[in-house]
Amino acid sequence: VKQCFLLPVSASCPIVMTPPRVVVKHGGSFSVICSTSEAQVEGMGWESSLGAVSLTDNVTSLPFKITALTQWTFSPQCYMNLLNGDQCQQRLSVTVYKMPDSVTISPSSHLGPMVEGKKYSLRCDIDKVAPVKNLSVIWQKRNETIHSQSYNSEVNTPVQESSVLIISPSRDDNGAQIHCAAQLNLGPMGPNPAVMASNPHEMIVHFPPTFTGPETENVQLTSKSKNILNCTATGNPKPVYSWQSPHPLQVDTKNKAVLTPPMLLPGTYNCTATNAIANRTKMFIVSEVQGLTTFAAIIGAGVILGAILAVVLGMLVTSEGTFSTTKGSWLAGRTSSSGII
Secondary structure, eight states: OOOOOSSOBOSSOOEEEESSEEEEETTOOEEEEEEEOOSOEEEEEEEOTTOOEEEEETOSEEEEEESOOOOSSOOOEEEEEETTSOEEEEEOEEEEEBOOSEEEEEESSOOSOEETTOOEEEEEEEEEEBOGGGEEEEEEETTEEEEEEEOOOOOOSOEEEEEEEEEOOOGGGTTOEEEEEEEEOOOTTSOSOOEEEOOOEEOOEEEEEEESSOSEEEEEEOSSOOOOEEOOEEEESOOEEEEEOSSOOSSOOTTOSEEOOSOOOSEEEEEEEEOSSOEEEEEEEEEEOHHHHHHHHHHHHHHHHHHHHHHHHHHHBOTTSOBOSSSSOOBTTBOOTTSOO
16 A cells, blocks of 8 residues: 655645545444646555555546544545656535534523513523634524524533523513524535524513503593593503592492493592502592683573563563553543542
């Protein structure tokens, strides 16, 4: 068997690897062909830590195969001896990868529901992944990426990594699904996609009551208006309601968001919505419509005045159609039964 490793190396080495690089799962197999367009070739061979292909005379291409790659760092080399005594060699780039055993997400600073506006951290644990320099951890909420992290370690063996996400939830996040995913960025030669995701974590966010309408509401009473006091509020946990009124409402007010009393009197009515986070109070200012009240008073006074006038006129008009300030009357040339005519 001819092998020669002490010959001078040429400045350029016309060796072509097909494929040019290999991405292989740990324990997997691969094959590659080393070839050249050089005509003056004495022979070619392969060397590696998992076995060699001896120098083969008078060939311009030479295959190399691994049936089970058990090493985490592997760099086989193809060499070529030329007829002029020169030798050149080229190493094959091999990336050995392993998908994680598991990807899990857990609260690292808090257990239980979150409170709107406070800061919390969630941790994503990636168990035994390689190589870590190709790892990206992606956080998604409602399937939209909100954070990503990469790593610079040159360790090729499997490691445990983690990523921490700092969040300040809002009420819109209540019920949202959040998860993390470990992605190995192995390029076009690797599996696509090389992703493992955690189970989703449901965000439970508590927030104080917020009224669906204004916190101060003016209610004007009219003859045609319907008596409605709407204190509806959103909140988590769900709010409970209590009422304070200047007059009896004649309806059940216990934990009622909306009241429809049969009668409302002017005054200020307060509704309080309460949950474990806070309580909020809404004020209803109930008043009569001033213009309609004045108009009604004027009409009423006119009706009363008209009635009085009718009574007075009825007393002063005699049966003959004349007026008298007494129960007698003045007639031309005669005396009435009550006096001189």
